[in-house]
Amino acid sequence: MTEHRYRRRVQFADTDMAGIVHFSKYLCFVEEAEHALWRAAGLSIVPPGGEISFPRVAASLEFHAPLHFEEEFEVLIKIAERTRRSIRYTTQITRGETKIATGTHTAVCVRKSPAPMKAIPIPDEIVERLS
Amino acid sequence: MTEHRYRRRVQFADTDMAGIVHFSKYLCFVEEAEHALWRAAGLSIVPPGGEISFPRVAASLEFHAPLHFEEEFEVLIKIAERTRRSIRYTTQITRGETKIATGTHTAVCVRKSPAPMKAIPIPDEIVERLS
Amino acid sequence: MTEHRYRRRVQFADTDMAGIVHFSKYLCFVEEAEHALWRAAGLSIVPPGGEISFPRVAASLEFHAPLHFEEEFEVLIKIAERTRRSIRYTTQITRGETKIATGTHTAVCVRKSPAPMKAIPIPDEIVERLS
Amino acid sequence: MTEHRYRRRVQFADTDMAGIVHFSKYLCFVEEAEHALWRAAGLSIVPPGGEISFPRVAASLEFHAPLHFEEEFEVLIKIAERTRRSIRYTTQITRGETKIATGTHTAVCVRKSPAPMKAIPIPDEIVERLS
Numbered sequence: 001m002t003e004h005r006y007r008r009r010v011q012f013a014d015t016d017m018a019g020i021v022h023f024s025k026y027l028c029f030v031e032e033a034e035h036a037l038w039r040a041a042g043l044s045i046v047p048p049g050g051e052i053s054f055p056r057v058a059a060s061l062e063f064h065a066p067l068h069f070e071e072e073f074e075v076l077i078k079i080a081e082r083t084r085r086s087i088r089y090t091t092q093i094t095r096g097e098t099k100i101a102t103g104t105h106t107a108v109c110v111r112k113s114p115a116p117m118k119a120i121p122i123p124d125e126i127v128e129r130l131s
Numbered sequence: 132m133t134e135h136r137y138r139r140r141v142q143f144a145d146t147d148m149a150g151i152v153h154f155s156k157y158l159c160f161v162e163e164a165e166h167a168l169w170r171a172a173g174l175s176i177v178p179p180g181g182e183i184s185f186p187r188v189a190a191s192l193e194f195h196a197p198l199h200f201e202e203e204f205e206v207l208i209k210i211a212e213r214t215r216r217s218i219r220y221t222t223q224i225t226r227g228e229t230k231i232a233t234g235t236h237t238a239v240c241v242r243k244s245p246a247p248m249k250a251i252p253i254p255d256e257i258v259e260r261l262s
Numbered sequence: 263m264t265e266h267r268y269r270r271r272v273q274f275a276d277t278d279m280a281g282i283v284h285f286s287k288y289l290c291f292v293e294e295a296e297h298a299l300w301r302a303a304g305l306s307i308v309p310p311g312g313e314i315s316f317p318r319v320a321a322s323l324e325f326h327a328p329l330h331f332e333e334e335f336e337v338l339i340k341i342a343e344r345t346r347r348s349i350r351y352t353t354q355i356t357r358g359e360t361k362i363a364t365g366t367h368t369a370v371c372v373r374k375s376p377a378p379m380k381a382i383p384i385p386d387e388i389v390e391r392l393s
Numbered sequence: 394m395t396e397h398r399y400r401r402r403v404q405f406a407d408t409d410m411a412g413i414v415h416f417s418k419y420l421c422f423v424e425e426a427e428h429a430l431w432r433a434a435g436l437s438i439v440p441p442g443g444e445i446s447f448p449r450v451a452a453s454l455e456f457h458a459p460l461h462f463e464e465e466f467e468v469l470i471k472i473a474e475r476t477r478r479s480i481r482y483t484t485q486i487t488r489g490e491t492k493i494a495t496g497t498h499t500a501v502c503v504r505k506s507p508a509p510m511k512a513i514p515i516p517d518e519i520v521e522r523l524s
């Protein structure tokens with residue numbers, strides 16, 4: 001399981017006074033797709049016990065066309081690269097045939113306590129399910 | 132006026148269950164700094180009349196350290212590049228001496244109607260005040 | 263069409279550092295259900311032309327149990343009362359058999375321009391479809 | 394310390410496509426004011442150690458006039474009632490002489506672990522500082 005298609009409708013609270021989806025919301029959209037990919041692989045990004053977490057170290061987006069209220073769109077997310085401690089995803093957001101946005105973001109596996117957070121190898125079960 | 136320092140405190144609604152600021156909120160922080168820069172230059176990003184708008188065509192962030200509830204931070208925003216129709220900003224977010232995040236985003240000047248939005252030259256008054 | 267059941271999953275960005283859904287997000291949930299009710303009735307809360315709008319004049323919520331990340335929940339929304347110019351909804355949020363929250367909110371039909379907004383009778387077609 | 398005045402400017406991300414502040418954001422505004430009241434009293438709503446939390450059991454708002462982008466407003470928050478385990482606040486949001494919204498919300502002091510959360514008496518130091 002290394003990619004997933006996630007569908008979503010634009011909600012009113014996603015829009016801003018320019019009448020289109022606020023640019024910060026796209027990071028929520030790609031994150032929702034990422035977590036849906038994990039669920040499709042039988043995982044949760046917040047594993048039971050909660051000792052590890054996956055904070056982001058980088059995120060970027062290019063916006064090609066705006067999204068409007070009530071439009072349905074799809075996020076295609078793919079694992080583009082995996083190192084021992086990190087996962088880099090690429091995402092493509094489309095509305096029908098129209099390319100809306102493309103992006104990439106990288107999450108690192110960390111041990112939450114004792115503070116401060118410290119990068120650790122991704123647990124084996126996660127590696128296997130996301131291969 | 133080509134740069135500005137914007138101060139802000141982390142609010143509870145900025146955090147997520149990982150106990151740190153959600154990564155999408157950083158785009159709000161850099162946008163708040165951008166609009167504060169415009170106000171400092173005697174401008175509003177939403178000019179009276181409302182015929183033009185400044186949607187984003189790209190945004191990227193690197194995260195170096197997390198921000199926590201009630202921490203005070205500063206966004207230093209600079210105009211890095213200006214073309215006839217676009218402005219590219221760079222931003223640096225710090226908490227005291229700690230580097231939190233660095234980013235860049237690009238906004239394009241568009242005419243909102245008739246739909247669809249169309250890129251147009253940035254009005255002269257805006258160019259002058261942001262020089 | 264005077265009631266609707268809307269299903270939704272808690273997303274990571276809905277949570278706060280207390281590890282549960284932030285209380286402001288419940289207003290988004292009831293609004294999403296309201297707009298889903300309108301779509302089910304063949305309507306959009308943002309009608310073509312965009313001369314009218316439905317700002318809220320009141321909203322209240324009681325919280326009975328918390329919602330957590332990735333939980334699925336249902337919003338049952340009902341039109342409780344309709345006057346010439348306003349609609350009052352009641353909402354009940356449940357996760358399986360567990361009662362999560364109950365609320366009510368009232369929206370008024372307004373003409374957006376010329377400013378300021380002015381309350382006007384709800385158009386006949388909307389009244390018919392929401393009866 | 395039983396009341397506090399909190400000032401804030403409307404940010405772009407607070408608005409929606411109706412051109413005004415989204416109604417869910419008002420709950421963020423009253424929460425920001427509540428936490429500012431606690432800071433003014435020498436407290437944090439998230440005390441060190443983090444064993445207790447203050448989830449909301451009720452919240453309501455009446456909206457009298459809209460807020461727009463870049464407007465400055467004030468939230469006057471008062472502790473209206475305190476029981477052994479709960480605090481009820483009232484809030485009034487104004488922009489200059491214009492009444493924008495009035496509300497009330499109630500938070501309960503809970504012990505976070507072991508799960509599930511359980512209501513407990515508000516610690517003495519907090520009671521003293523909020524008297």
